[in-house]
Amino acid sequence: MAVQNVSVVGAGVMGRGIAYVSALAGFHTTLIDVSENQLREAYTFAEKTTRKGIEKEKITELQASELLDHLYTSSQLESTVSTADLLIEAVPEKRELKKQILETADEHAPEHTIFASNTSTISPTELGSYTKRAPQVVVMHFFNPVHRMPLVEIVKGLETSDQTVDLIRDSSEKMGKETVEVNEFPGFVTSRISALVGNEAFQMLQEGVATAEDIDKAVRLGLNYPMGPLELGDLVGLDARLNNLKYLHETLGEKYRPAPLLEQLVQAGRLGRKSGRGIYNYQE
């Protein structure tokens, strides 16, 4: 099957990035959200990112105009998925919500439609069990910011077919991404490592080992990471980081217990860039 129509559910940080790379790949892409405001912001994001892409000579004017021509928005999941070949779910990391989206999509999507989830932690076998098409359900894990990060982690559930994995690999490559295939296990590869490194940085900050700036600088320059773990936490969202750690703590044990400082920052509403303040202040 050749993918032509892609539905991306959730127009937040990840969904808007996924829709951007999907439309750039030439797929007719519809971004779906319950919030009109998120849809407007996501379209503005695509316009701004294409402008920057042209300035930096990453894309041509023609590619930019084709991308915007291929990008639609909708608040109607049912009617939009009725023409989708590939659905990519990027709603918040809440089981009940993902279940509800997949169940509704399963009722309204054609039989051939593949369902991919951008979840950072939830098992593709479990996601498949919410549908009557488990062989066509898979995790397609993108990274933030999606238009710059070159990887997609593909995680196969117990029932996921090889054809589904092939189609996701092919679609990811068309979106300009490299892929890795990971066997199902809590946290996959990247979320598990990133959660542990990030949590250690919060512990060190709490213990007074160094300032936030120096912890990040040490990791960037001494360990050759492109970003420090604390600035990465602010980018990803401290609430998302905390949720991942809680899940890994439950499933993999004590070494993933969230640092108390991280819990405190989330309680205070300091969620990172999206709320204007996390470890660092973005309000000025």
Ligand SMILES: NC(=O)c1ccc[n+]([C@@H]2O[C@H](COP(=O)([O-])OP(=O)(O)OC[C@H]3O[C@@H](n4cnc5c(N)ncnc54)[C@H](O)[C@@H]3O)[C@@H](O)[C@H]2O)c1
């Ligand atoms: N933020 C990251 O860095 C990152 C990285 C990799 C994976 N992920 C995963 O991607 C997923 C999305 O994360 P995010 O950070 O983009 O979240 P987000 O909170 O920025 O965006 C979620 C969007 O989903 C929308 N939404 C909520 N309920 C909906 C519904 N019923 N129908 C349609 N839309 C609905 C919200 O309005 C919002 O726009 C999560 O599973 C997360 O674990 C996040």
